[in-house]
Amino acid sequence: METTNPPLETYGGATAKAARVASVFAEQDRVLGHGRRIVADLGLHMTSTFNVPSTNPSAGSQTYPSATTARYAYRGKFTLTPGHFLMAQVVCAPSGQTQKLAASYVASGAGGFVLFDATLDNGSNTTTISRAVSCPPSENQYAGETTSSGAMFRELYRFRVPMTPDEVDAKPEELAKWSDDVTVELTIRYQGGVRPVHVIVYEVPYGYAREFGDNNDWASSCFTSNGETLSKYPVPYPVTATDLGPGDPSNGSTYVYTVQERQRSDLGPLLVCASAWSERAQSVTSSETDPISLNSTTLTDIWQTSLNAWDADGSGWSLASGANARQWNTSGPYHEMRGNDAVVPVRVRVYARRSAGAGIGTIRVWSQGYSAGGQISINSGTWQWWETTAHLRCGLGAEDTSVCQILGSVSVGTTTIQIAYITVEYANL
Structure with a gap:
């Protein structure tokens, strides 16, 4: 030009x-325009059994969820990437039955919904965006799963729904209101006989606008x-x-x-978005994710109770993408250890409570035996988000190996803490 x-x-x-x-x-x-962060991730996650079975729903006891109760499977809290909004995607098998109580529990009809709610907060205003995905019912006996070879793959449904605030297309001032400095609280609920294979929410670039009266710190x-x-x-x-x-x-x-x-x-990645929901083990009568309970006075991995310390061979989350977001003042050429270590600044959020006793529960995020941060103390019986910041070890590049594990303990054995959801995201510290 x-x-x-x-x-x-x-x-x-x-x-x-x-x-x-x-x-x-x-x-x-x-x-x-390059952002596609995944901010929620649910589904089978390597389990072999759906929470909704394929058995006779009129056998007397409750083995299926209610048709009218929406059950929380995920809660997350994070900072929205500037200029982005959310997109929800559902991959599901045909939905199963539900039950209602008559003289005993009987079938109440097949079908289900995945419900998404995102509350956006820009510090001055809030708005809630709600979306519902209807998952078609199975036509098999008892609305069960198809058992012939490969049939479930042929029957999968995929749905995508945008979660965009109203009027952002028609009114530039509305786009400016939600373009930057926005915190999101996201929930995902299952209602009815949903059989989720993979449910994710991710960011998509949409548009960026600012008022001239705003501060000059634009993205x-x-x-x-x-x-x-x-x-x-x-x-x-x-x-x-x-x-x-x-x-x-x-x-x-x-x-x-x-x-x-x-x-x-x-600008940086969201490194961990975890829920205690288990398709295999979740109770069909619970309206909230069955939490993980911890009452050990020694550090114990929340998901792998056999681990009492960080283990490079244990399961965990990768922090490799954090290498693309390391900062010069903490990971510059004079701060790289052993030629392969750097750190990424993060904000850790844990949705938890103290369910018994008067002691204190502690949650710590580890990414190496010598790199533990994000220590959170839990001392209230009310479910809430607990937050802290930390620097966690990552590699020098996104291809470098890195394992993040989350461990916890309590101060006295009579105390129990419960953990339901955890997010770890990049933060400018």
Whole structure:
């Protein structure tokens, strides 16, 4: 793209054009378009049995969920990537039966729903986005699973539903309201005889808008309009202009650096999104995920009770993608240990409570025997989010091996804590 603006002589002796500076702003506008973070992940998760069986639903006892009770399978809390909204995807097998109580428990009809609710909070306003996915019923006896070879794969359904705030297309001010500095509390519920194979919620790039009255700490330069080049440059010589003065920070060399710093410091992965829900073991009568209970006075892995310390060979979550979000002041060339260690700053959130006793429960996130952080103390009987920040070991690149494990203990043996959901996400610390 050429320009009619006269060339400017730079100190390096090269010729600079406004068009070249425009391309820098345009590239900054493209950065936010690469996000696809997964913020919730449910399903079979390697188990061989659905929570909803294929047996006779009128045998007398309750073996199926109610048709009217929505059961919480996931809760998550995280910071929304600027310029993104959520997309929900459901892959399910044909739904099973439900039950109701008459003289005894009897069939109440096959079918089910996956319910998504996301509450967005920008610090001044909140809005809740709700979506429901209807999962078609099985036509087999007792609405059971098909047992012939490969039949379940042929019968799978896949649904995708966007979770976008109302009027963001029609009103730019609505898009600006939810474009940045937004915290999300997300819930996923199953109602009826849902047989989920894989349920995820992930971020998708949508659009970024800001009011001129906002602070100048934007995550995109907003130089282009819907990806199209502007018809004329806002200033004749953006090489030498630092900004356009109060109220319009969208151009100038100073603002290039401001946007770059914001993108460098605030964009990063969500590393762990965990739920205690188990398709194999979850009670059909519970309206909330059956939590994991812990009353050991020695550190014990929450999901692998045979582990009492971090184990490189044990199961866990990978923090490898954290290597793409390490910061220069904690993982620069003078802070890398042994040539393969770096750290990623994170925010740890645990949805838990103390269910018995008067002692204190402790949760710690480990990513190496010498790297433990994110210690959280649980001392209340009320279900709530407990939060802390930490630096966890990751590799120098996303291909480097890394294992994150979550362990807990209580101060006295008469105390029990319960853990239902955990998220660990990158944070600018």
